[in-house]
Amino acid sequence: MTLSAEQLELHDRMVTAMEEVQAGILALEPVRGIGVGLRKENGRLTDELAIIIYLRGDPGDLAHRLPTTIRDYPVAVQEADFQPQALATEKRVSAKADTKRYNPLLGGISMAPSRLTDGAGTLGLIVRGNYAHEEAMMLSNYHVMCLKDGLAQPGDEMCQEARSDNTIGWCGNCAELRRWFVGNIPLASKEYGVDAAVAVKTARDALISEVVSIGKLLGTGEPAVGMAVRKRGRTTELTSGRIQSISASILESVGPPHGDVVMSNQITVVGDIGPFSAKGDSGSVYVNPAANKVVGLHWGSTTADGDSVGNHISAVIAALNISIPSAPDDVVRAAEEPGPS
Template identity: 30%
Template structure:
């Protein structure tokens, strides 16, 4: 956000009541996206000006940019919960079953969690070997590295435990590397990799998509897609880039910066899905969402911090 606003302006916007994030994006008018660029101010719930103390009303413009207040609701890490309504995939592919070899887009999880999505096969920068990419909260139980929630070598199950995966029958990999989720300061990625027990247990294809052709930066208005454990193959539009956002991790509120916000195209359990453009170039890693929007880590820091490549 510092490319667009001074730190003083950023701090001011984030200090306002009800504000959970900000970013640079496309302005909405009557619920429809326009081509106008704006500083998007994300609130948990839209309220009238009369409900807010005057100093907490978002200015109509700031440092030369118009502002746009958007209700995002509660933004949570999108691992599947054990209860609640879920929109299921419509492609008749059994993504919650056991897959050997395992492609991207199917159920996976650390043995202590419910289930998320196997994003894609990546390659270790040091050994060249195949690794499984997904979120920290899918493969490493949301660990900060010091809380003993997970450790290197922990069993990774496919399908994930909620979908019937057991340590005895469904172990596909071991936790290999993760980026700790910081409780203080800003996170940039929610990402981890697991090492398959055997290289032949996974394949680089993603269900319904095929192989990844490379990587690219997000652009406002870009059409993106993902293949996920819960909702299958879906698409959305990049509405905001360089976002700062608060994300709920089972009661832990973690701050993220430099994120991508997409019109909602996921549900719980789709976390870890690789997000690609229409030409199969990787854009980012899906990690969180609300009823109306999906949040994605940009692909470059995901790969760089884990020491892997596509």
């Protein structure tokens, strides 16, 4: 289901109304976000548009202070405390999680920086950088590749699989951190939140624009409210869902030196059957199966039901100066393979 022309016009008017009041709404505790999208009932998306206020936990005394309409548009209150999803495993590995080492490298698999010994995220996709000597690069989140301690440095070694995903804790070193972006970037007269980073491949073959269980992708597209999407992550592997909102402003706890950042114009997704994502899936990409194109980069979800949130892929591309080609046969061959560290 996608929006009709009439619904698209209504959606845009509702976004304008939301933007007029969102600063005041976001200042209320325990509000964690606000957006325009499809109302959720009994765990599933309806076809009704509403201004959605996302709350952490029960609203308590705030309930009577929240509006039921904004500029005469309906308001829906939804419990959704979105959190970054790099996994702190403490050496415990999910029975379902994909913890394997891959050669060639491709999207949808376990990864983490070498300096992290007790966690994992997801290598979302192998992309191309737009500077010299960036033939193949790992794309994931800032909070996956750089962590949340403010200590990341260009050249930090990346492991696939993450060190905590093997029994001896060694790093299958295959890339070096190159650059990252966290915050909001102006794009087409709006601000878009980005939590993303790239690392240059240093070893193993790599499959450009290909994801485990999804296959070869045909470049990028734009997300839309109601669009069906899939993602392949390290923990929950292949899941499907529908886009609830493409205009959500969500508070993300990024860590020092950034603190809490309001990520503007984020994509929210509700799973078709059960959680769309879980801890360890951060960095996976949202794919529109109808066109087989990337539309978003996942960074977080709710603990209770696995509703998810991610960046518009167009903003990620602009922030990191990368490209995601339509590359059905694009393989980057390995240089000499380094040993484990």
